[in-house]
Structure formats: C-alpha cells, structure tokens
Amino acid sequence: MPKVDALDLTNLNPYDVLKADVLDVITESPTIKTFRIKPEKPFEFVTGQFVELTVPGIGEAPFTPSSSHYEKEEMDITIMKVGFVTEAVHRVKRGDVLGIRGPYGKGYPLDKFKGKDVLILGGGVGLAPLRCLLLTLIHDIDDYKSITICFGARTPEDLIYKNQFDDWRKYDKIHILRSVDMIPEGQKWDEKVGVVTVLLDDIKINTKDAVAVACGPPIMMKFGTFALVDKGFKDENIYLSMEKKMYCGFGQCRHCVIGKYYACKDGPVFTYDVIKDEEKIWE
Numbered sequence: 326m327p328k329v330d331a332l333d334l335t336n337l338n339p340y341d342v343l344k345a346d347v348l349d350v351i352t353e354s355p356t357i358k359t360f361r362i363k364p365e366k367p368f369e370f371v372t373g374q375f376v377e378l379t380v381p382g383i384g385e386a387p388f389t390p391s392s393s394h395y396e397k398e399e400m401d402i403t404i405m406k407v408g409f410v411t412e413a414v415h416r417v418k419r420g421d422v423l424g425i426r427g428p429y430g431k432g433y434p435l436d437k438f439k440g441k442d443v444l445i446l447g448g449g450v451g452l453a454p455l456r457c458l459l460l461t462l463i464h465d466i467d468d469y470k471s472i473t474i475c476f477g478a479r480t481p482e483d484l485i486y487k488n489q490f491d492d493w494r495k496y497d498k499i500h501i502l503r504s505v506d507m508i509p510e511g512q513k514w515d516e517k518v519g520v521v522t523v524l525l526d527d528i529k530i531n532t533k534d535a536v537a538v539a540c541g542p543p544i545m546m547k548f549g550t551f552a553l554v555d556k557g558f559k560d561e562n563i564y565l566s567m568e569k570k571m572y573c574g575f576g577q578c579r580h581c582v583i584g585k586y587y588a589c590k591d592g593p594v595f596t597y598d599v600i601k602d603e604e605k606i607w608e
C-alpha cells in the first residue's frame with residue numbers, strides 16, 4: 326500500500342470551498358458544456374492542475390480548468406455529462422452558485438517547453454485541459470518554437486470549441502490538424518477521418534527534440550502514447566494528463582493510485598518515462 330504523507334494543515338483547510346457564480350453556460354456538443362465561473366476571490370493555479378467543483382446538495386468531482394492560468398478572476402470549466410455529478414452540473418444555469426476548491430496536483434513544467442516545438446494530442450473532452458495549456462502558451466507565444474494541435478472527436482457534432490479554431494489558426498506558429506472517427510448522415514466534414522493518431526502522420530516537426538502533451542479517454546492515451554513513441558518523441562518528453570477516478574484531490578482517499586504514485590498529488594501530469602512501468606496505467 327503506498328505511503329500517505331501527512332498533510333500540513335497549519336494554515337489551510339484543504340476542504341475549504343470558495344463560492345463561484347456561474348456567469349455563462351456554453352453548449353459545446355450534445356454532451357459537453359463550458360461553464361464560465363467567477364470565484365468569490367481571485368483563484369491562482371498552474372496549467373495542468375485541477376480543481377474540485379461542488380454542486381451544492383449533490384456532490385463534487387475533479388475538473389481541469391479550460392481557460393488560461395493567466396486569468397485569475399474568472400475561469401472556464403468544460404464538462405462532459407457522464408454520471409451523477411456531471412448531470413447535475415449540466416442542469417446549472419447562469420446566476421446559479423457552485424463551489425470550487427483547490428488547485429491540486431502538479432501542472433506542466435512550462436520552462437521545459439520553452440524554445441521547443443510543442444505537440445498537443447487531444448481526444449473528446451480531453452481538449453478541455455489542453456485548451457488551458459494552449460491559451461497559456463499563446464499568451465507567451467514568442468517563447469515557443471511552434472504549437473501543433475492534433476484533435477480528434479467521434480463525429481463533427483462532438484467537436485468542442487468549434488468557433489475558436491479559426492482564432493488559433495491566425496498565429497503563424499500554430500498548426501491545427503483535426504479528425505473525426507465517422508461522419509453520420511447529415512453532418513458535414515472536410516478534414517481527416519480516422520482515429521486521432523492518424524493525424525500524427527501529417528506533423529512536420531523534429532520529434533526527437535519536441536515535447537508532446539496528451540489528454541483524452543484511456544484508449545486514446547494508450548494508443549496515442551505508443552504512436553508518439555513510434556514517431557520519435559522521447560519518453561521523458563511525453564506529458565500525460567492521467568484523469569484517474571479520485572475524490573479528495575490531495576492524496577488521502579487513495580482512489581487514484583497509479584503504482585507507487587497518486588494521480589492527484591504526484592500528477593495528474595506525468596511524463597511517460599516515470600509511469601510506463603507501473604501497473605494498469607491505461608485503466
């Protein structure tokens with residue numbers, strides 16, 4: 326059983342919840358909505374970290390903000406409806422009040438990305454945490470060599486942030502590749518068809534010296550990581566956001582164990598070399 330570190334509670338109650346007003350609700354797809362919230366005081370976090378979002382009277386669940394970490398007054402959280410808490414969040418309207426606690430975990434070490442080509446590989450709602458990273462990178466775009474986004478969704482209707490890709494394409498340093506698994510009758514699509522890893526055939530960067538960041542459903546994380554390794558990315562340059570089931574968010578409840586690590590406090594961002602030999606990392 327992994328060792329549980331004692332929490333330093335001297336100055337902090339780790340369960341402290343801030344009230345957060347819901348300013349706007351944007352429907353991204355049939356199952357995904359973005360909630361713009363305003364915490365009662367400025368909220369600092371680093372891209373890659375996550376928060377616990379509370380629906381009063383219902384419960385709480387972990388989510389990674391989808392807005393830039395430079396925004397401290399307001400925050401976007403993009404949420405897919407999958408179960409009890411997320412269904413309740415999807416019923417929330419502008420003017421309602423939610424709770425937020427955190428931030429928790431370790432984010433992306435952006436200093437290690439500087440001067441490099443950065444590849445972002447996302448599937449489905451996995452693009453939410455990656456949009457936080459992307460917007461943060463855009464804020465300091467001169468610091469990075471290039472940013473390539475490979476994004477896959479099940480169908481064109483399931484694509485999130487549909488109206489924002491054109492804004493991102495305006496940057497010379499940003500290259501966007503998108504795919505869908507299938508095109509149901511009545512939906513239009515003139516980009517690539519296939520699972521998201523097919524997009525890696527079209528990337529034009531020197532993978533040996535580049536950084537890759539992946540977030541998506543477990544099956545995409547597994548085959549996406551194998552494909553990144555195949556393309557020449559080094560294990561230590563592949564950053565995986567491990568969205569394991571978790572409750573407390575800071576290493577007490579033990580639900581999010583990955584071998585000798587906790588996804589909540591040692592992650593959720595891990596490089597592949599660190600976790601590749603741990604048991605059941607893709608489940």
Ligand SMILES: Cc1cc2nc3c(=O)[nH]c(=O)nc-3n(C[C@H](O)[C@H](O)[C@H](O)COP(=O)(O)OP(=O)(O)OC[C@H]3O[C@@H](n4cnc5c(N)ncnc54)[C@H](O)[C@@H]3O)c2cc1C
Nearest residue numbers: 375386387388389404405407408409410411453568569570
């Ligand atoms: C660090 C972190 C960041 C996350 N960021 C986001 C985000 O930005 N947007 C988003 O939509 N979701 C995100 N998730 C996933 C989100 O936390 C779960 O979807 C949510 O907890 C489900 O709660 P529920 O009560 O609605 O589902 P439940 O009723 O508890 O479960 C419904 C179904 O979802 C499965 N499930 C529950 N939790 C997870 C999980 N963590 N991963 C995979 N399957 C799960 C259950 O096994 C069950 O099949 C993140 C998870 C983690 C750990």
